[in-house]
Amino acid sequence: MITNIVLPLKSSGMTNLKGSISECILKDNCPYLGFRSASEVITERDYLSRKVEEMERIMRIAEVEIKNLREKIKSLEEEKESIQQELNQSIRKPFKPNLKKDEAEKTSKKRGAPVGHPGVTRKMPVKIDEYFDVYPNKCNKCGSEEITVYPSFENHIVEDIETKVKTTCYRKHWGYCNKCKKTIYPENNKVISKSHIGPIARATGGYLRYIGIPFDKVQKIFNDLFGFEISSASLVSYDNKMGENGLPVYEQIKQLVKHSSSIHGDETGWRVDGENSWLWNFVNSEAVLYRIEKSRGSEVVKNTLGEDYQGTLISDFYSAYNDKIKAENKQKCITHLLGEIKKIEEKNKFQNGSIEQMFCGVLKSIFKEALEIWNKFRAKEKTLEELKQFKEIIAKVITELVLYPSENKDIRRLKKRLVKHNKELLTFLEHPEIEPTNNRAERQLRPNVIMRKITFGNRSQTGARNHQVIMSVLETAKLNGINPIDVFHSLSTNSFPANALIGDSPENTRAP
Numbered sequence: 001m002i003t004n005i006v007l008p009l010k011s012s013g014m015t016n017l018k019g020s021i022s023e024c025i026l027k028d029n030c031p032y033l034g035f036r037s038a039s040e041v042i043t044e045r046d047y048l049s050r051k052v053e054e055m056e057r058i059m060r061i062a063e064v065e066i067k068n069l070r071e072k073i074k075s076l077e078e079e080k081e082s083i084q085q086e087l088n089q090s091i092r093k094p095f096k097p098n099l100k101k102d103e104a105e106k107t108s109k110k111r112g113a114p115v116g117h118p119g120v121t122r123k124m125p126v127k128i129d130e131y132f133d134v135y136p137n138k139c140n141k142c143g144s145e146e147i148t149v150y151p152s153f154e155n156h157i158v159e160d161i162e163t164k165v166k167t168t169c170y171r172k173h174w175g176y177c178n179k180c181k182k183t184i185y186p187e188n189n190k191v192i193s194k195s196h197i198g199p200i201a202r203a204t205g206g207y208l209r210y211i212g213i214p215f216d217k218v219q220k221i222f223n224d225l226f227g228f229e230i231s232s233a234s235l236v237s238y239d240n241k242m243g244e245n246g247l248p249v250y251e252q253i254k255q256l257v258k259h260s261s262s263i264h265g266d267e268t269g270w271r272v273d274g275e276n277s278w279l280w281n282f283v284n285s286e287a288v289l290y291r292i293e294k295s296r297g298s299e300v301v302k303n304t305l306g307e308d309y310q311g312t313l314i315s316d317f318y319s320a321y322n323d324k325i326k327a328e329n330k331q332k333c334i335t336h337l338l339g340e341i342k343k344i345e346e347k348n349k350f351q352n353g354s355i356e357q358m359f360c361g362v363l364k365s366i367f368k369e370a371l372e373i374w375n376k377f378r379a380k381e382k383t384l385e386e387l388k389q390f391k392e393i394i395a396k397v398i399t400e401l402v403l404y405p406s407e408n409k410d411i412r413r414l415k416k417r418l419v420k421h422n423k424e425l426l427t428f429l430e431h432p433e434i435e436p437t438n439n440r441a442e443r444q445l446r447p448n449v450i451m452r453k454i455t456f457g458n459r460s461q462t463g464a465r466n467h468q469v470i471m472s473v474l475e476t477a478k479l480n481g482i483n484p485i486d487v488f489h490s491l492s493t494n495s496f497p498a499n500a501l502i503g504d505s506p507e508n509t510r511a512p
Contacts, residue, residue, distance in 0.1 A: 015269050054338065061362050064397075068365050086216060123469070124157060136139035163225050168198070174317060202238045203488035209239065212451045241464030242491040249496050250469045253476055256287045258305055262312040262434055265321060266441035267296060268449060271457030274465045279468075280304070283444045288475035292464040298324040312427065312434050314441075315418065331427040332440050332501065334367050337417075344410045345507050355404055362401060363414075370429060370436070377432050392430035398422065444475060 024030070027038045113163040122312075133153075137147045176187050184425055193197055208218045215232040221227040263282050270279040270292055280291040280300055293300050300318040304314070305325070312329040315321040316336045341360050350357035373390055402415045418425070428436040448471065458464040470491065477487045489495045 019262065020400045027160075038186075047468065055063060057403070061397075061401070064362055065358055068361065081285060090158075125159060146314070164341060165181075165226055165228050171480050175490060191375060195228065197234065197238070198493040199489050201230070202242070202492040203485055204468070205230070205235050205238060206242055206488040206491065207416060207484055209235070209453075210447075210470060212454045213349070214455055215239075225228050238492065239466050239470075242488065243462070243490050245494040245496075246469040252470050253287050253289050254304070257284075258283050259288045260284055260287065260311055263305065263309075264435075264438055264441035264444075265313060265315045266445055267318075267320075267478055268445050270448075270452065270464075275459055276458075277464070279445070279448055280444050281441050281448075283441050283475075286476075286479055288444050288472055288473045289477075290468040292458070292468045296320060298322075312431065314435060314438055316438055329427050329431065329434070330424040331434050331436065332421050332424045332470065333436075334425070335437040336366060337425070340414065340417075344414060348408060348410060356406055356408050359401060359404060359406070361410060362397070366397055370394055370426065374432060374436055385392060385428045387432055391426045394426060395422075398425075403458075425505070427462075447471070447475070455470045 024038070029035050033041050102171075135149055136147050138147065145266050162321055170191055172186055174183055176182075177184055192202070205218050205222070206226065208221060209215060213221070215235045218235055219230055220234050222230050231508045263284050265280070265282050267278050267280045270277045272292065274293075275294075277292055277294050278296045278300075281294060282289040282304055287302070291304065292301065301320055302325060305327070309325070309327040312331060313321060313325065313327040314331045314333070316333045322331075341364055345357075348356065350360070370390065373382055373387060377384070377387055379410065398418055400420055406412060406415075448467075458467055473491065474484060474487055478484065
C-alpha cells in the first residue's frame, strides 16, 4: 500500500496543507500498479507465496522419490544383468562343452562346501554309559571259523534312548523323637505324596501336552513307546495339579511384567468351553505372561500393567493400547504400519506420479530407512546423536506429508493415524534399546496358536487357568535358559525355589 503521498494544492482555498495523508487516495486505482487496487495485488502476492511454499515442499518430496527411484533402477539393472547371465548359461547348457576328458571329469563332480566354510559334525559324548565288546566269529570272506582275535580294537560310539518303565519301591522308615515324644515320618522330595505315578512320568506327560499333543494321544504315546498304562483322566488331574503349583511363580511373573522397563503386548482369539475369549500376551526378553480373558478391552492391559505404567509399551495400533493406557513411553509397530501402506497401495493401485502414490512411496522409504539406521546403531555403525538427528528429519517430513490434500479415504485414514500417534512412531530412535516392531510378542503367541489349531482352546475355566499359568512359566523358563523338562518336574513336585525365573536383565531392574 502506498502511503505518505504529498499532493499539490488546488484552488479550493486549502493553502496550508501540511504533512502527508495517512492513506493513498489512489489505492483502488494506482498508476504504479497498472491501475489495479492495492488490496488485489497484496492478495495475489500472498496466494503466490503460499503456492511457492507448496511447490518447494513438493520438490523436496520429489527429490527423495527420485533418489529412491534411481536406487531401484540400479538394483533392477543389476538384477537384469544377473538374469541375463543365467539365461545365457541355460542356452549353452544343452550343448556339450569342448573340454578334454580330464577337465570334463572335474566339472562333473558335485560341488562341495564353499571354501572356508566350517564343517558341522555331531559332538562325541564325554560320558560312556556302557561298553560292549564285539568279536569276529568267522571269516566274512571264506566262512572259516579259525579266527585269531587281535588285542587292538576300534571304537564305534552310538547314542540311543531307553524306552522302559522303571518301578521303584521307597521304604519309608518312621522314627520316634525323644524330645517332643512324637512319631515322625521321612520327607522325600523325589516322591509325590499319595501318588503311584512318578514325577518324571508326569513331567513327560505335561511336556507332550504343551507342545500341542492332546491328552488322548499322550496316553497312546505312553502306551506304545513305554508300555506305560495311564488314563486321560489322570493326565488331566496332573495338569490341574501343575497349574495349581505354578500359581506362586505366575504371580512373580505378573509383578516382573508390571515393573519392567519395557513390554510388548498382543492378543489373539481363544475358546473356553466353546465361548469366545482372548489370549493376551505380555513379553520382554526375560518374562512371558499369558492371560485368558473374555474381554479384549483396555481394562485387561490396565489391570496387567497398572494405572500408570512406568516403562515403554510396544504394541500394534489396536485401540486397547491407546489413549486409556498411560505409559512413560509408547512405540507403535513399524512393521504393522508398513503392512497397512502396502495394503492401501494394492487396493487402490494409484497412478504413477499422483500425490497418493508419492505419499505412500515416501512414507515407506523413510520408515524403512529408520529401521536400517536403527540396525546399524545396534551393529555399532551409528551413534546415538545420529539417530536423534535422523528422528528430527523424519518427523519434519511426516509433518509436511500430512499437509497434502487427498480425497482418498484410505489415505485420509492413514494421515489421521500418523497425526494421532506422531509421538509413538519414532521412540526407538530416541531410546534405541526399544525394539521398533512388535515381532517379539507375535513370536510368543505362536506356540498357543499351534495348540489352538489342535485342541481348539480349553474345555473349562480350570483348563484355561492351567494353560495361562503353565505356558507363562514354561516360556519364561525358556527365555532364562531352563530346560522345559526341569520346569515340568518342578511343577509336578511343587519344588520351584523362590524367584526361580527372575533374571537380572536391565529390562527387569526397575524398582517396584
